[in-house]
Amino acid sequence: MKLAYIVSMLFSLSAFAGTEIKLNSGTINTKNREVLVQQNELNQKTEWLIQFKSPITEKLKQDLSRQGIVVFSYIPEDALLVRASAESALKLQGQVDVQAVVAFEPYMKLSPTLGRVSAATSAARETFIVSVFDQSERSIIENTIRKISKDILVQSSAARNIVVTTERRHLLAMAAVDGVEHIQAFVQVQPLHVILEETQEPPTQQPPQQEPKAPAGDYTDLNGYETGTKVMNFDVAWAAGLTGLGQIVGMGDTGLDSGNAGAIHTDFMGAVKSGYAVGMFGRSWADPMGHGTHVAGSVLGRGTASGGKLKGGAYEATMVVQGMWSPILNNLSVPSNLANMFTQAYNDGARLHTNSWGAAANFGAYEKMAATVDEVMFAKEDYLILFAAGNSGVDKNRDGRIDPNSIGTPGTAKNALTVGASENLLDVGGIQVPAGKLKSGPENWPVDPIASGKISDNVDGIAMFSSRGPTNDGRIKPDIVAPGTNILSVRSQEKTAVDMWGKYNDDYVYAGGTSMACPLTAASAAITRQMLIEKLGYTNPSAALLKAYLLHTATDMYPGQYGEVGASRGQEILTKRPNNDQGYGRVNVAQIVSLGQNGARLLADSRGVATGETETATMTISEAGHLVVNLVWTDAPGSANASKALVNDLDLEVVLPNGTVLAVNDQLNNHAFVQGETPAGEIQIRVKGINVPMGKSGKQPFALVASVQPR
Template sequence: MKRKFTKITLLFLLIGQISFGQGIEAEDPKLKELRVTMREGFDSRFQQLMPTKEEVKMRAAALGFPLSYSLDGERTATLQYFDAQNHPVYFTTMNTGAAQSTGVSALQPGGSMGTNLNGQGLTLGIYDQTRPRLDHVEFQNRMRQIDGSTETISNHATHVAGTMIAAGINPNARGMAFAATGWSFNWDADVSKMNANAYDPVIRPNGHLVSNHSYGFVLGWFRNNAGNWQWAGNTSVSAQEDFRFGFYSSVSQALDALAFSLPHYTIVWAAGNDRNDTGDGSRPPDGPEDTIGPQGVAKNVITVGAVNRVLNYTQPSDVVMSSFSSWGPTDDGRIKPDLVGVGVNVFSAAITNGGAADSYASLSGTSMAAPNVAGALSLLQQLYAQRNANRFMRSSTLKALAIHTAREAGPNPGPDYAFGWGLMNAEAAGVQIMEEDGAARLIREETLRNGETYTYEFISDGSPIRATIAWTDPEGSPSPASLNPRDIKLVNDLDLRIFDDQGREFFPWTLDLSRGALAPASRNQDNIRDNVEQVWIPNPEPRRYTLRVTHKGSLRNGAQEFGLIFTAGVQDASAETLYWIGGASGDWTNPANWSLNRGGAPANRVPGSGTRVIFDQAQALDIRVPANSQAFSLNTFGEQPVRFNLEGNTLEIANGIRLASAATVFTNGGFVLRSDSPNPQQVSFANASFENFFTRVESGSWSFQSVGTLGDLTVSGGQVQVDQNTLTVRALSLQAGAGLSGLSTLIFSGNLDVAQGAMVPAGLTVRYTGADASEYRYAASQAPAALEVQSGELTVLTAPSMGRLRVASGTLRLAQNSLQVGTLETSGTARIDLNANTLRVTAAWNPEGLQSGARISSSTTGLFLFDPYVRLCIGNLAVENVNLQTEAVITLGAGAQIENASGWLAVACEDAVFANFEVNFACVGALTEFTNTSEGNVAAFTWLINDSPVSEQELFTFTFDQTGVFAVTLVAEGAGQQVRFTRNVTIVANSLAQPSIVVNGNLLTSLQPGDAFQWYLNGQPIPGATARSFSADESGTYQVALISGTCNRVSAPTVVLSATGEPELARFGIFVGPNPTRDVLRVQVSNAERGEVQLNLVDMQGRTVRELALRKEGEELQAVIEMPAVNGVYVLVIRMNNAIFTKRIIKN
C-alpha cells in the first residue's frame, strides 16, 4: 500500500512549521468563431481531467488507491483523476509587506501615484482546497462560494483569499485588491469551472477577470504526516526523477486552450515548493532546477515563484530567493517561472477553532506569492480600464506589461529559470499605463496575420530601449510520457527585433537550458521557445530604429494577437506634459490654467505642438479653445464630464487622442490631425459626442478606436484605420490618395463623397440614416458591397456597380444614367426615383414588408432592367413612368398601382403563370427527365426541343441519341397568358451500359447490378420503384433505368399484360382496329403531337414481329400493319415523343 502512496499527487506548497503555501477592441472574426467553438467543446475535449467524485471513487477502489492521505504540516492530498498512464493524480496545497515589495501600495489609496485603486467592481477567482471562511471579517460579504461547496473550511484558502481581497480591518492583513469581489471554487474539475466562470467581454462581462491557483501536483519527494520521505514519481517512466517536472501534459494543454479561448482572462499559478526536497537518498533529490509541475509549465498562465520580502529595492541582489520556490526550466527550455512575488512569512486572514472563528497567520510558500501577484495584476486591469473607457487588456498584454516592468532579480541581467523575468513591480506597470503617450511609452494590442509584419519606427535620444511582446499561443501537443522531452511546444513563433538605420539587428533575451537555472541570458540569437520576447538595448546610439514583429512559417488559425509594451527615450515624443488646473471653466490659452504636475503650481505656459495635454480633475470642466491651438496629444480621464467649445476654431493634434472621462463633448469647431510619423497614432473617442464639429485628417496614419458617432469626417491625406466593425459619422469626405480601412459598415446621415483614387476596404456596407436630403458620390475603384437607405432622401450622383442595394423607409433618387446592383431589397415605404435613368438588377429582388406609400417612379420615362428569371408578386407598390424589361414574371398584387408603365403584370398573384422546369440525367441514352416546376394557374403545357413540339404532358421524359446542346422550351398556358421558358440543355456522354430486364411472371428484374435504379411504366417514373426488382401489376410497357451519379441508362421496353383493363386510347386521340382482326390492323393518331411515331407489334414471347417508324407532321397520322399468319394474342406498342401506349390485339 505504501508503494501506491508514492504515485501522483498535487501540492498545496505549504512548507515547514509555519506552513509554506504554494501559495473590446476589434477581434479577428475567424479567431472569434474558433474561440466560441473551443469554449463550447472544452469540457468534452478534456473530460479526463474532470471526472465526477463517484467515478473517481469507483476507479480508486478498483485500482487500490486511497481517495486522500495526509502530508506534513497538516496538509492533505486529494485524488482528482487518473492520467494518461493510468497513474493517480492528487492535488494538495503548495501576506503587509507583500504589497510594499511588489509596488502595489503605490497604487492603493494613499500611495505615491495618487490612483487610489482598490479593486472595486472587479471579480477575482480563487481556486483552492475546499473553501475559505466566507464570513471572515476581512471579506465583508464580498466572498461567494460559486460552486456551492460545503466541505471543511480551509485555512489555506482563507489565507490566499485574504492576500487578494482582505479589507484591512487588521491593517497588516489588507489584501492587494481589498474592495474586489471574490468568487471561490474548490479545486475539483477546476478547468471546467474556469471555462464556465471566466470573464469574456461579450458572453460573460461579470466573470472573474483574474484567477489564482495556489495548488499543484504532488511531485517527486514529499513528506508524509509522520515526517518520512516518500516518492510520487512513476517508475514505469523513470525510476530516478519524476518525469512530470517541467513536462507539458494534458493539463498544460487544457490550460493553454482555455486561455486561448478567453483572451482577456488571466490565470495565475503558483510555481511549487519542490526545489529542496532532498528525499531519503534512495533516489536523487528534487531540484534545484526543473521542479515546476504541469500547471505551471503551461505557456499561457503566469507562473509565480516566491522570494523574501523586499523593503527597499535598490538593486537586483535585494531580491532574495526563498529556500523552497520551484525553478525551471520547462522540458522544452521555456522561461518559467514568469515572475516572482513575496511568499515568505506573508501575513493574512486565517481561521481558528476548525473554521468557526476568525484569525490571522503568517504563512510561506509560492501559495502566498501567487495571490500577491494575482491581486496586483487585477489592480493594473482596473487602472487600465479607467484610462481606456472601461476596456480591459488582453491577458497577453497584461503579461507583457508585468514582465516589461518587473524589477531585475538574480545574479545576471535579463531572465533566468529561478526568478523568471523578475519581481512583480505594480508601480512601474502603473506608470506605464498612466504615462502611455503613443511615442516613448506604448501599450499596444495588435493582430499579426499570415505574411504580415508589424513595424514601429522611432528616433532614440540615447536612453535605454526596452520592448516586450507576449501572445496567448494556441495549445501544444503533449509528448509521450518520457523524461525531459525537448520537443518545442511553441505553436505560433513570433519574432521581435529592433534594427537601427545602419542595419544592426538587436535580438531578444534567450536562455540555454543546458547552462543551469542561474546562467546568464544571451541577446545574440533567435528565441524559438517562448511566447514572450523582450529586446533590451541599454546604451543605444541616438539614431533611427525600427521595431519589427514577424512570424515563422504559417500561423495556426491564420492570425495571432499579441500585446506590445515599449519604453524608450524618443526624440519625436512629447516635449512636456501639462495638466489642467484651471478649475471648472477656463481658457486654453491662459498660462495660469496649466501645470507640469497633477494638481501642481501653474507652469505659466500653454500647450504647443509638443505638449501632451491631460484633463483629469474631479469636477465637470468647460474649456474654451481659441484659434491656433495645438497639442501633441489630448487626454481626458475621470468620472466627470469635460466640454470643449472651439468657438469656430480648430485644434491641431500631432500624436493622438484618448478620451476616457465619463463624457467628453466637442462643439463649434474641429480637430486637425496632422502627423509626419510613420507609426499609427491612436485616437480613442470613447464616451465622446460632437455638436457642429468636424475631424479632418491631413497626414499620417491614425487608428480610431471606441468611436461612437463622429461629426463630419474628412480624410484629405494619410490613412485612417478603424479598429471596430462599424463607423458612424454625420458626413464623410474621402479624398484621392487618402485611405479608410478596418471597418465593415459605414453609417452616415449627411453627404458622402469618396473620390476616385481613395482607398476603402473591400466588402464595405454603406448605410444612410439621414432625416433630410443628402448626396452620395462614390468614385473609388473598390465598390461597396452594399448601399442601404434607411430614411431620409439620398441622391446618388456617382456610384459604381454594387452587390446589394437596400431601400427601406427612405428615398433613393438616381441622378446618374444607370446603376447596376446585384440584389435589390425594398421594405417599408421604400421610394426609388429613377429620374429618367436606368436601374438594372442582376441577381434578385427581395420586396419584403412593403407598406402603402412604397413606389418606383420617374419624372419622365425610366427603365427597370431585371435579369433573373423568377416569379414575383409584389403588393403595396406604386409604379409610375417606369418600364420593366425582363423575362421574369413580376406581378403587382393587392394595393399596387401602375401608371404609364409597361412590362408589369396586373393579374391576381395566384393566376400569374410562370413557366419553369428542372432537368435530371442529361446524358446520351438516358431517360432524361424534365420536371415541371411552373407556378400559377397553368392549364396546358407544350414541350419543344429545338423548336419542334414533342409532348403536351406535364411530366416529360426523352432519350437523346447524341451529345450536344439542345434548346428545350416549355410553354405554359392559363388564365389568358402564354409564357415560354427556354433552357439550353447540354447532353453529355454516358459510360453506363444499357440494362436489360429479366421477366419471371410479373416480377421484373434488372439483369445488371447498379448503385441505384428507377422503374418506369409507359415512360413515366413509378414512385418508390427504386429497387433492382419490381412487381408489375398492370399492363403496359416497363423500363428500368440504371443510375450512377448524374446519368442513367434505360433498358429497352418490356410489355406486360395483366388482368386489369387497358387505358382507353381514344382519349389520347389514338384509334386501333379492327380488333379482333384477320389480316390487317389500322392505326389512326389524331392529336396535337408532332414528331416520331414508332409502332411495334410484339408476340407473347416479347419478340417484335412487326415494326413501323413514321413521322407525324400534322394533326392526323394513319398506318396499316399486316398481321402475322399465326393466330393468337399480340400487343401493339405505340411510342410518341417518349409517351408509350399499349393495346392487346387478337388475331384470328
Template sequence: MKTKWHAALSSSVAIALLFAAMPTFASGTTLEDFTGKELSLRNKNTELAQPHVLRTAAVKSRLVIIQMAGPVQTEWKDELALDGVLLGDYVPDYSFVAKLSEDTDQSKLKQYSFVKRIVPYRQSYKISQELLDAINRDGSATVAIHGLQAEMGRKITTETITKRDLAGYLASDDVVAIVPASKRVPLNNVASGIIHADKLADTGHTGANQIVGVIDTGIDSGKKATLHPDLRGQVKELIAVSRKGDASDPNGHGTHVAGSIVGTGAASDGKVKGMAPDAKLIFHSVLDEGDSLAIDDDNLTAMLTEAYDDGARIHSDSWGEDHGSGEYYSDAQDMDRFVWEHPDMAILVAAGNDGSDEGTISSPATAKNVIAVGASESVRLALKDRSADNPDDIAYFSSRGPTIDGRIKPDVVAPGSMILSLRSQLAAEGEASADQGIDPNLYTYMSGTSMATPILAGGVAQIRQFLQENGTSDPSAALIKAMVINGADDLNQDTMAQGFGRANLRAAIGTSYIDEQTDGLQTGNKRTYTVQVTNTDQPLIATLAWTDAPGSVTALDQLVNNLDLTIDTPGGEIYRGNDREAPYDDEADETNNVERVIIPHPVKGTYSITVDGVNIPKGPQHYALVSNATIGENQTGSDLKKETHTGTVRTGSLETKVKEYAIKTGAAGTISLSLNWKSEANLHLYLIDSKGKTVAKATNRKGKPKTISYTGKKAATYTVQVRVLSGEADYTIELKYPKKQVNK
C-alpha cells in the first residue's frame, strides 16, 4: 500500500509509475499474473522495436527472475544458494534477478513451496527503447553497464559502446542493465543562526576531531601553503584527480563549499566562519581542463573509499545530474552501496537547482541512504534580493521531489541563497562589499543547493562531535539522518519542496535515540520500545531511519528492506510512519527508508514504539530510532541472554584455526552474533544447528565486524564457530539469543 501523499502525486509522475502496456511472457503470462500485482521493472517492453539488434537472442541465458511467495525469509535464500543460485538485484515485490549455475536444476527449484515463479530475464529489460534509439541514431553512446549486483560487491563499468557492440552486451549473462551515463555538474554567519549551528558552537561543538570529505572543482590555489587564510591548516589531504598535480580552483565553487564547512574566519576577524571550523577536510579536486567535473562510475567509489580510509565519516557533495529528473541513476546506486558497506559514513548531496517543478530532484540526491539537501532562503535584507528575504521560504531554484518511484526528497532543507563564503584567488571578482567590512577579494556570495549542502555538512560535523563526546563513539549514518530529520522545523511548505523540514541542529541533539548496529531485524521480527510523555506542550515526534541495501537500476521501485514504524498511544490510538492524514493508522509506507510520526497534542502517559521487519530480502537490517521523548528499554529484547567471549585464532593446527561455542535457545527468536578483531587476519563466522548444518554465515562481506542475525523457529541447540582463513587474530565475540518466549 502506498501512502496518501504518494497517491496524490502529479499526473505526470504517477503515469510514469504505471505500465503503458502489460507485456506478455512467452507462456502468455502477464506481469500482473506473474506477481499478483505489477512487477516493478523499469524497462517494461517484452520486445524491442529494433529486433535486428538482438542477433544473439537465441542464446540460452542463465539470467532469470525468481519470485518468492511472500516476504523474503533468510532460509529461502540459503536454500537457493545451495542449489547454485546467485541472487542479485531485488525487484519489488518479493523477486530477485538471479543467475543460475550450469548445474542448477530449475525443476527442483520450482518444487520449493516458497518459489512462486521462475521466468527468463529478457534482453529487453536491460535497455530502454529511448537509449536504444539514441545509439542507433548517433552510432554510439557513453553508458553505465551494470552486472549482477550480488552481495559479493559492485559491478559497474562506464564505456562508450557502438551499435556493433550492443548485441553482445545484451546477450551476455554478465550484463543486467545498460543505462545512460550521467553528466555531472556543480550544483555564513547568517545561515548558522537559521539552523542553530551557533547554539552548538556556543557549547564548544565546532567539529573537533571530525573529518569531512568533499568532491568538488578544486580549492583556492591548490597548494596547502598558499591557501586562503581561512583554509590554512584546515585541509588534511588535497587530491588532484583530473588535472594531475593541479588541485586549484579557477571555478570558485569548491573553495566556497570548503569555506562553509571549515572556514576559520581568519581573514574577516571571525565575521565569516564555516559551521565546523575545528573540523578538517579531505578534498578531491575533479575539475578537468574543459571546466567539467571528471566524476564517473569508475572513480566515484574510489574517491569515497579514499576519503573513508583516511578518516572521513562525513562527505559533502555539491554536484549532480545536469537536469534533475528524479531518476535513480548509477551514481545514486553507488552512493547507496557505499553507505550500505560503510554504515558509519554520512553522505550529504545537493538536491539540484532545477526550480519549482515536481520531480526535478537530481541524481545522486535520489539515493536512499544519503541526506539530500534542498535550499531554504537565507536572510540578506541589505542586498535587496528576493531570494534571501524570508528564512521560512524555499529558495525558488531548489529542486523538488518526489523521486521517480515516489520517495520523499529532499530529506531536509538548509539556507542556500546568498551564502557568504570564501572566494578562490583564481576565480572571478567577488560580490562581497568592502563597505560591509568584508574584503571582496577574499569573500563572495553564491546561491544554490550547492551552498545549502556544506552548511548542513558542517552542522553534521557538530552533531557527530556531540555524539562522540556523549558516549556514541561510532554513530551510524542512519542515526545522524534520523536526528536531523526528527529535529527539523516544519516550514508549512509542500513536502516535495521542504522534505521533512528545515534543519535545526539544536533540536537534533536534544533527542533520545537507539542506534541499532548489532541486532538487525529479519523478516517478521519486531522490536518494541516505550516512551514516557510528561510534557504535553510540545508534539511527540519519533523518526525511524535505516541504511537500505542498494536498489536496482532495472527496477522502478527502489526500497529493498521494508521496516514499519508505529506508535500506540495510552488511549489505544495507532499512528503509522509517514501517514499524515486522519485516520493515522490506515497507511503503511512501502516506499521510503525514513518514517516519521508526529503526534501534535500528546497526552501524558506511556507510548509504545514498534519497529517491524515487514520484508527483509537482504538482511539483517539495522536501524536508528530517534524521539524527542526519552526512549525506554527494548521490550522484546529484555528476554535475551547475552554472552561475550574472547579468544585467539591462527592458521596452523585445527585446534588453533577454529574456536567453537555452544548455545541453547529457550524459545523461538533472533540469534545475534557479532565478531570483531583488530589485525588484518581473515576471519569467518558460522552458526551451525544440531544436525551439523550451517544455517547462517558471515563470509563474503568485507570489513568488520562480521555479524549474523538468524531467526530460529523453536528452542534449539547451536554451535557458533569462529574460523581463521589467514593470519592470526585476537577476537571478541558477542552472542545474544532468546532465553524464554520472545514477544513477537
C-alpha cells in the first residue's frame, strides 16, 4: 500500500462566493449588503466581519496583516472576524474580492443560550463569562466593564475570560465594549458519575421479588466483568504485551487518593508521574470525594490490592494527576485558564488526557470551553483529549426512546473524543434494579422498554442516562461509547470519600456514568498509541490518527438492546453507525489489536491538503471483502459566535476497483466514514480540501484508517 500526493484544482475559485454570514444571532444576507462608515468613526479601533468572494488563503491573511488588520477567527461562510480601523474597513469594502464588510455588533456577541433580554428579565441577576479577543487587553476591558455600572461585580479575571455577576440589562452594554468577543452564561461543571437511588416501595400483595445478591468483597465472587475491561476485550491486548507501558495519561478530576505519590493506595504505587492542585484555592491533589480515584483506577490501576483481578485497561501506564477539587466550593472547579491545565500535563509528557466532568446545561452548544479544547488540540497535534458526554439522557416525551440533544460542554468540542456510556454485564453489586424502579425513574425513564430494563444486563445496550447528540449545529456526538454501568474500580482512602453505587470492600467501589466510560476509553487509547509506536513504527502518532483508529475498530451496536422492533416500540438505535446514540460504536480492543496485525489495511498520518488540493492513498487487495474507511482531522477552533463550529472542510471519496465511487461531505463534522463491498484490486482513497481557511501553513492535516475484511 502506498500514499501518493496529487495536487489538482477541484473547482473554480468563484465557487466560494458566499452570500450569507452565519452567526448564532442570525444569518446576515450579504448579497446586496453595503457598509456605511460614519466620518467620526474613522481611525477608531473596532471589529468587523469581512466576507470574501474567493477562498480564504494564507496569502490573503498575510495581506490583511500587512495592512494592520488582525484576524481573530473564521465565520461561515467565507468570512473573517477581524480588528481594523474604520478607515481600513472602508478601503476593504471597495476591493473586488470582498463580498461585504459588516460591523461586528454587540448583539452578535451574545450566546443564544442567554435567551432574550426582556423587560420581565432585565433585572434578573446572574453570572456571566465575558470572553475577550486578546489576553493582553483583559485588564483594560475589565476596568471599562466595571465603569458601566456599580451593579457589575467582577468575580474573577484570568487568561481571556472575565467572570461577572450583574443584572441582565447590562449584557448589551458589556458586549459593546471594544475587545469583547463573546458573552455566555456561567455554568457549573460537575463530576459526571450518576447519582441513582432505589425507591423504597411499600409492601404489596405481589409475590416478593428476589433480593439482589450482595457482593462477597473477598474476590471469590468475581467473574471478570466488574471493571468493564472484559466487555471491551482488553485481555487480547494484554496477551499481546500491550499494557500501556511507556504511555503517560493526564487526568483532570477530583484528585487521586491521598495526593501523596509516596503514600498512596497500593493500586497506584509507581503509577503517578506528577500531581498538581489546579482547583480553586486547592492545595493538594488528594481526592476527598472519590470520583477521580475511581476514574484513575479504570485507566491504570495496578490491581495490587485484588491480586491482579481488578485492574485498569492500561495498567502499566503512568499518570499526570490534576486535582480540580475546590475546598471552597466543596466541588470540582474548572481552572480559570483551562488551556494551561492541558498544557501543564502535556509538558509533563502526557499525550492523552481524560476528563470525566462537564456541564449539565446549555446542551449541544459550542461555547468557550469547547472552543478552548479545540484550540489546544489544534496547536498540539499529538494530544488527544477525551471528555465524558454527560448523564442527561432522559425520555421526557415518554415514547420509550431516549431524547436527543443532551451533550454538555466541553463534550461538544469537535476535536475531543467524546465518550458515551454503554452497559456493562453484571448482575451482582452496584445498582441492580430496573430503571423505572429508581427514585428518578418515573420522571426520567417512565415507560417500557426502558423502564423495565436493568442497567447492566445487555452489552449491546446504551446506558439510559448516557447523553445523546446531536450538537446544536448538527454534528454527531458522542464519538464512541464504552461500559459505564456498575463499574468496579479503586476507592479513595480519604475519610470523606463517598461510596457512589456501593462498596465492594474497603479498596474498591462501584460507580456508573459516562465518567466511568471515558477513562476506560482513555486506557484503550493508551493501548492504541503503544501499539502504533511499538508495533507499527509511528514515532509520534497524531491525535487524529488515534481517534480514527478507535472509531474504525469500534463495534456497531445497532439496533441496540431491544432489537429491530421499530421506533414506535422503543428501538434503541435506529441506524447503523455513526449516529447520535452510539457515535461509531463500542470500543473494541480486540479489533484494535487485530487491525494492527491485518495486512489488508492502510494508515495515513498526513501533513494535509490546502483548498483545492487532493491527496490520494492507494491500497491493493487480493480478495473481495467489506471495506471500511475513516477520515479524521483535528480542526481549527471554531468561533463561539458562529452557528457552525466546523472551520476547515475536507471531503472523503473512495473509488473501488470496479469504478464505483463512495463519497461523503456533510460540511458539519471533522470526520467522515464510508463502507461497502469491494472486489479485489486497487482502491483509491481521496481526501479533498474543499475549504481550508484556517489551516497550518494553508493546509489541514488529517489521518486515514482503512481496512478490508474478507467475505
